[in-house]
Amino acid sequence: MTTPPELIDQIRGASRTMVRELGFMRATLAGTQYSPSAVHTLLEIEAHGALAAARLVQLLDLEKSSVSRMVAKLIKAGELEESAGVDGRVKRLQLTKQGKRTVAAIHVHSQQQVQLALKYLNPSQQQAVAQGLTVYAQSLHAHRTAADPTGSATIEICTGYRPGVVGRITEMHAAFYSRYSGFGQFFESRVASGLAEFVGRLDQPCNQIWLAIMNDRIVGSIAIDGQDMGDNQAHLRWFILDDGCRGSGVGRRLLAEAVAFSDRQGFDIIELSTFKGLDAARQLYESAGFVLSLEEQGSQWGSVVTEQQFTRRRANLR
Structure with a gap:
């Protein structure tokens, strides 16, 4: 997947601003007399209790001589x-009483920095910052260590209603489709009303919703509505991911859950509606056995777009 150059430039610009505003351009950091690398050394040793110098080299990604x-x-x-290690050969580093006081002061300084910045953001923006920074940091680490970035983020898949589900899923739809299709208030209102009606029917065994949760925040969703189409057909609805989670494999996990549920319920057909041009989503649908069954111009969502219908027939997969 190719990342748009303008998005890369935006992230680079934000990163430079953060480096300056957090004080990393200065000789000392976090209200101490120490350099950024020294401050991070103290924080890592506090987090781990005690560390060998070789482990610090790995954690900080610095030269051995610099760490020494x-x-x-x-x-x-x-x-x-x-202090001597368990085998008496490898020496381990730990904080002194003075070091513990220094680290406590670093935490106070850094917490104040974050609190003062977050007061300019609403709760939803604050959660978005926490989620985005976490995923981006994990991806940077995965690149450096040649790890799998999709396995570094802790995202849990949950089922059923939870407080805020209608508003959050509506928010994700409105944010994405306003950019992609120019949809506005009419689209957002229809998503919200339809979703609110659906969650009132989650007590029926043929209906279910799955939520991707990260840091106690909904970052993805998908639902199977087993009632609104009839004829033993399931309607796959409200499949959406937060911007920071696309390409992480979470969408595939959500879709697999929904399809498996439909098969267990014995639905012969699963239908879903989407819009032309969402190529990554289309590849995902087709990998799960969906085929394009209808394509036509429509304006039911407030703007004229090319609507598509995908169908998965269980009989064709046997």
Whole structure:
């Protein structure tokens, strides 16, 4: 998947601003007399209890000689002390009482920085910042360590109603389709009203909704409505992912849950409606056995778009 150049430039610009505003351009960091690398050393040792210098090299992604010089300075300053490891050969670094006080002051300073910045954002924006930064940091780490970025984010798939589900799913739809199709208030209102009506029917065994949850926030959804189409057909509805989760494999997990549920319920057909041009979503549908069954111009959502219907027939998959 190719990332648009303008998106890359936007992220780079935001990253530069963050580096400056957080103080990483200065010689010292977080209200201390220490460099950014020294501050991170103290924080990592606090987080792990005690660390060997070799492990610090890995965590900080610094040269061994640089870490050795920095550790020596922190020991001399009274922030760190060395102790023998379990086998007596590898020395481990731990905070002194002074070091613990220094780290406590770092936490206070950093927490105040974040709190002062977040006061300019509403709760939804605050959650978006936390989610986006977490996923981006995990992706940067995955690239450096050649790890699988899809496995680093902790995203749980849950079923059923939870407080805020109607508003959050509506918000994700409105944000995405306003950009993609120019949809506005009419579309958002229809999504909200339809979803509100549906969650009132979740007590019926043929209906279910799945939610992708990250940091206690809904970042994806999909639903099977087993009642509104009749003729033993299931309607796949409200399949959406938050911007930061696309390409992570979460969509495939959600779709697999919905399809498996429909098969267990014995539905012969699953129908879904979407719009032309969403190629990544189309590939996902087709990989699950859906085929394009109808394509036509429509304006039922407030703007003229090419609407598509995909159908999955269970009999064709046997």
